[in-house]
Amino acid sequence: MNGIIKPRCVICLEVLSNELVKENKLKVHLEAYHTPFIGKDQGFFPRKEQEIKQNQKRSKMMRRYNFQEQRITECILDQSEKGEINSWK
Numbered sequence: 104m105n106g107i108i109k110p111r112c113v114i115c116l117e118v119l120s121n122e123l124v125k126e127n128k129l130k131v132h133l134e135a136y137h138t139p140f141i142g143k144d145q146g147f148f149p150r151k152e153q154e155i156k157q158n159q160k161r162s163k164m165m166r167r168y169n170f171q172e173q174r175i176t177e178c179i180l181d182q183s184e185k186g187e188i189n190s191w192k
C-alpha cells in the first residue's frame with residue numbers, strides 16, 4: 104500500500120487518485136484540462152511543482168506579515184485617538 108503519496112496535478116492542483124496515475128490517465132487529464140501544457144519537456148512538471156511549493160510558502164509568510172502590520176496600524180490609530188501620540192503631526 105502506498106497511501107501516503109497523493110499525486111497532484113501541478114497545474115490545477117487537483118488531487119488525482121492513485122488509480123488515475125496507475126492507469127496512466129494523467130495524460131488524459133492533461134489533454135482534457137491543460138491542452139497548452141501537452142508536449143512540455145520532462146523537466147517542466149518538477150519545476151512547476153517547486154514553483155507552487157515556493158509560492159505557498161511565500162503566501163503563508165505574506166499573510167503573517169500583513170496580519171502583524173495590521174495590528175501595528177490598529178495600535179497606532181488607537182493611541183492617536185486617545186491623543187497619546189502628538190508628535191506625529
Ligand SMILES: [Zn+2]
Binds near residue numbers: 114116117136
Ligand atoms: Zn490539472
